[in-house]
Amino acid sequence: MTHPITTRMLVKEWQRHGGVAMHQRELRPLGPQDVLVRVRRAAICGTDLHVYGWNDWAARNYRLPIPMGHEMGGEVLAIGAQVSGIEPGMRISAETHIACGHCRQCRANRRHTCLNLKLFSKQGLGCFSDYTVVPASALRRVPDDMPFRDASIMEPLGVGVRAAMEADLRGRNALVTGCGPIGLFTIAAARALGAARVVAADLHDYRRELARALGADTVINPEVEPLAEATLQATGGEGIDVAIDCAGNGRAIQDSLSSLVPGGALILAGLPSGPVALDLAKDVIVREARVQGIFGRLIDETWLATESLLRSGRLKVEPVLTHSFPLDRFEEAFELAESGASGKVMFDMG
Ligand SMILES: [Zn+2]
Ligand SMILES: [Zn+2]
Structure with a gap:
C-alpha cells in the first residue's frame, strides 16, 4: 500500500467530558523508522477514560487535539527504510512505554522507569483508527496464531x-x-x-x-x-x-x-x-x-511471560473481554467503560 492513505480516527478535541470527534484524516508519510499498521482491535484503557472525561490529571498531562488509543492488535502493511525485525504481514501489538535505552535506569535494566520514558498515548499517534503510523520502537511482534483481540490487551494484561x-x-x-x-x-x-x-x-x-x-x-x-x-x-x-x-x-x-x-x-x-x-x-x-x-511492566520480561501464559491456555482472560463496538459507536463504548458495568471494552475494526 502506498501513501497517502486516509483513515477514520478518533480525536479528543475539546476540554470537557466527551469532546471526541471521528475524522477522516490523511496519515503522515512513513518515515525511515516508521511502520504502517492496519488496526484490527483496539482496547479502551483507564488512561483513555481520564482523557475522555477530561479530569484534572488529563488536563495536566495532555495537549489537545490528540488522536486517542494506545492498546492495539493489528497487522503490518508497510515499513520504513531503516526498520528491521518487523515485516509486512506480521501481527503486532503496541509497546506503550518507549525507553531511551541509555539512561541510568535503562542501564540498570529498569527500562520501565527510564528517565526519558515516552508514552505512546502522548506522541500524537493513536490507534482508535483503521490505520496508524507508529515508530517501530513502539511495536512488538506477536505470534501469528495470537488473535488480534489478545494482541490488543498485551499491555494492560502485562x-x-x-x-x-x-x-x-x-x-x-x-x-x-x-x-x-x-x-x-x-x-x-x-x-x-x-x-x-x-x-x-x-x-x-x-x-x-x-x-x-x-x-x-x-x-x-x-x-x-x-x-x-x-x-x-x-x-x-x-x-x-x-x-x-x-x-x-x-x-x-x-x-x-x-x-x-x-x-x-x-x-x-x-x-x-x-x-x-x-x-x-x-x-x-x-x-x-x-x-x-509497581508502575507498569518490566520491559520486556513481563511481555514474554504474558505471551507464554496466554499461549499456554493457563491464563484465562476471555471473561474480562466483555464488550466490542464498531468505531463509529465510540460514544456508547466510552460511556459503558466509564459506567463500571463492563470489563475491557474494545473497538473492532474488522
Ligand atoms: Zn493502557
Ligand atoms: Zn532510559
Whole structure:
C-alpha cells in the first residue's frame, strides 16, 4: 500500500467530558523508522477514560487535539527504510512505554522507569483508527496464531501479570482489591501462577461476578463485609499472604495491609488520587510486611511471560473481554467503560 492513505480516527478535541470527534484524516508519510499498521482491535484503557472525561490529571498531562488509543492488535502493511525485525504481514501489538535505552535506569535494566520514558498515548499517534503510523520502537511482534483481540490487551494484561509476579503466590493466599480490568487480569494471573486461594473485593456487583468467572474463590463487597474479617473467613482462618491493590482507594489499601499475615506482602498497582495514611508501626514494622509499589511492566520480561501464559491456555482472560463496538459507536463504548458495568471494552475494526 502506498501513501497517502486516509483513515477514520478518533480525536479528543475539546476540554470537557466527551469532546471526541471521528475524522477522516490523511496519515503522515512513513518515515525511515516508521511502520504502517492496519488496526484490527483496539482496547479502551483507564488512561483513555481520564482523557475522555477530561479530569484534572488529563488536563495536566495532555495537549489537545490528540488522536486517542494506545492498546492495539493489528497487522503490518508497510515499513520504513531503516526498520528491521518487523515485516509486512506480521501481527503486532503496541509497546506503550518507549525507553531511551541509555539512561541510568535503562542501564540498570529498569527500562520501565527510564528517565526519558515516552508514552505512546502522548506522541500524537493513536490507534482508535483503521490505520496508524507508529515508530517501530513502539511495536512488538506477536505470534501469528495470537488473535488480534489478545494482541490488543498485551499491555494492560502485562500490568496484571507483573502485579501477580511481584510476590511469590505459589501455594499462598492472595487478595485482589479493585476488579476493574487490571484487577481482573491480576486475578487471572494469580490463578495461572498457582495461588492457593484468590479472594477478590470490589464495590460493583458486575465486577465481582467477573472476578468469580475468572476463578476468584471468594468475592467480597467491602461495603457490606469488613475486609479483614471476610478474608480470614475466606481462607479458613489462615489469612492473606499477598494482597494486591488495583483500586488505588485509601481505605482498600489500609484494609488490605491490616489483612496480611505477619511476613506478608502488599503490592500497590492502583494509583490513589492523594496521600494515604498507613499505620507503619502496627501493620508494617511489627508484622514485617513488605510494601511494594509497581508502575507498569518490566520491559520486556513481563511481555514474554504474558505471551507464554496466554499461549499456554493457563491464563484465562476471555471473561474480562466483555464488550466490542464498531468505531463509529465510540460514544456508547466510552460511556459503558466509564459506567463500571463492563470489563475491557474494545473497538473492532474488522
Ligand atoms: Zn493502557
Ligand atoms: Zn532510559
